[in-house]
Amino acid sequence: MHWSLxxxxxxxxxxxxxxxxxxxxxxxxxxxxxxxVLLPHGMEPSNRTAVSEFxxxxxxxxxxxxHLLFPLCSSMYLVTLLGNSAIVAVSTLDARLHTPMYFFLSxxxxxxxxxxSTFVPLMLVHLLSSRKTISFTGCAIQMCLSLSTGSTxxxxxxxxxxxxxLAICQPLRYPVLMSHRLCLVLxxxxxxxxxxxxxxxxxxxxxxPFCGHHVIRHFTCEILAVLKLACGxxxxxxxxxxxxxILLLPVPLTLICLSYMLIxxxxxxxxxxxxxxxxxxxxxxxxxxxxxxxxxxxxxxMRPKSKEAHISDQVFTVLYAVVTPMLNPxxxxxxNKEVKEAARKAWGSRRACR
Numbered sequence: 001m002h003w004s005l006x007x008x009x010x011x012x013x014x015x016x017x018x019x020x021x022x023x024x025x026x027x028x029x030x031x032x033x034x035x036x037v038l039l040p041h042g043m044e045p046s047n048r049t050a051v052s053e054f055x056x057x058x059x060x061x062x063x064x065x066x067h068l069l070f071p072l073c074s075s076m077y078l079v080t081l082l083g084n085s086a087i088v089a090v091s092t093l094d095a096r097l098h099t100p101m102y103f104f105l106s107x108x109x110x111x112x113x114x115x116x117s118t119f120v121p122l123m124l125v126h127l128l129s130s131r132k133t134i135s136f137t138g139c140a141i142q143m144c145l146s147l148s149t150g151s152t153x154x155x156x157x158x159x160x161x162x163x164x165x166l167a168i169c170q171p172l173r174y175p176v177l178m179s180h181r182l183c184l185v186l187x188x189x190x191x192x193x194x195x196x197x198x199x200x201x202x203x204x205x206x207x208x209p210f211c212g213h214h215v216i217r218h219f220t221c222e223i224l225a226v227l228k229l230a231c232g233x234x235x236x237x238x239x240x241x242x243x244x245x246i247l248l249l250p251v252p253l254t255l256i257c258l259s260y261m262l263i264x265x266x267x268x269x270x271x272x273x274x275x276x277x278x279x280x281x282x283x284x285x286x287x288x289x290x291x292x293x294x295x296x297x298x299x300x301x302m303r304p305k306s307k308e309a310h311i312s313d314q315v316f317t318v319l320y321a322v323v324t325p326m327l328n329p330x331x332x333x334x335x336n337k338e339v340k341e342a343a344r345k346a347w348g349s350r351r352a353c354r
Contacts (some may be wrong), residue, residue: 020052051210052225054139058219059314070127073318076326077120084109086343094342101167104160105332107187111156112325115149118142119220120322126219139221140206146321147198147223148191150297151248157290158252164286165259168279169266175210184231197244198225205230206239218314220321253294257301258288285331292327296320 059065087109093101119142126132134142167175205223211231218225225237227234260283267279296319333339 018314051136051212051214053133053135053214054221055215055216056126056134056219056221057134058126058216060132068125069318070124073120073127073322075125076123076322077116080112080116080322080326080329081270083333084112084325085239087329087332087339090339090342094345097338097342100163100180100183101160103154103180103183104187108153108156109329111149111153112328113148115153116322116325118145118149123219134221135283136206139216139226143205143221143223143226144198144202146220147201148195150321151194151197151244153293154248154252154297155194156187157286157293159186159190160253160286161256161259161290165263166285168283170264192269194248201237201240201244208232208234208237218317220317222317249294249298253290253298256290281337288331289324289328293320293324296324 061071088106091097091106100148122134122142163178166177170177201223205226208227208230209232213229213231216222216225216229227237230237263279263283267276267283270276270279296316299316333343
């Protein structure tokens with residue numbers, strides 16, 4: 001093989017003049033014969049340029065906006081961590097909160113912490129840095145984890161609505177219908193199925209050819225932004241995303257709306273005004289979170305796809321990925337007397353220990 005390659009190199013150095021000796025030798029000394037080099041068995045020529053890292057362009061075209069976003073996003077991320085950690089701690093420490101509702105609320109808080117932590121720390125670093133890169137593997141991991149936690153939250157909000165329906169519409173059978181075992185199964189299945197879905201979507205997306213395109217017009221490895229770099233056929237990935245979007249957005253949202261319609265009908269039949277206020281207070285917090293989360297995420301994933309990136313994509317990502325996780329613990333703590341009382345009790349016992 002080495003001898004044949006040397007011979008081809010010598011032939012390429014000869015004058016490009018063909019000698020006809022009883023047969024046509026034009027294919028041997030023509031210019032097109034210089035590049036199709038014989039490769040070892042099993043190797044194929046490729047014009048695809050491998051991508052080892054991506055550049056997250058983000059808000060780099062708006063320096064003033066970057067300087068404004070850093071303190072805002074830093075403070076919101078800190079509130080997200082502290083608020084959601086407090087809800088998990090209070091729900092765990094206070095025995096009165098060992099109920100299905102607060103079990104799912106703790107799962108929601110853990111999801112919010114995991115989701116924001118997949119990209120906010122790196123985004124904050126990039127807001128202050130001129131080098132905004134992420135490795136290919138790091139991009140795939142970030143994409144998979146953000147897809148998984150975001151998808152799990154869609155299912156978890158539907159499960160929480162079903163839990164409220166059983167608690168209000170079937171109060172006598174509620175302890176039997178929503179047992180601790182069923183809570184574990186519902187939460188565990190949501191985490192596992194969404195992780196499997198996200199791993200599949202990430203593998204399909206990251207195996208596409210990028211032909212050297214490595215500038216992502218986003219501040220995170222969001223799958224729609226990455227797919228815009230692909231130079232191959234994205235129909236399979238688009239189909240998976242469409243099916244996933246339908247299963248995780250309209251279907252859970254329909255179940256949530258149906259649950260709350262039944263809840264509202266039951267609440268209006270409650271004779272006690274205090275009972276109605278308590279039911280409304282419990283459900284309104286969850287309904288506010290649902291509306292905020294689904295309105296922004298449906299705008300992102302259910303609208304017609306565009307090959308061009310827009311600054312509005314990043315603004316809406318900040319809204320549902322940073323603002324919503326920050327507001328969740330605020331909404332639940334302000335609208336829920338049990339959480340506030342448990343927090344005061346935990347804080348009082350901590351001060352007494354000192």
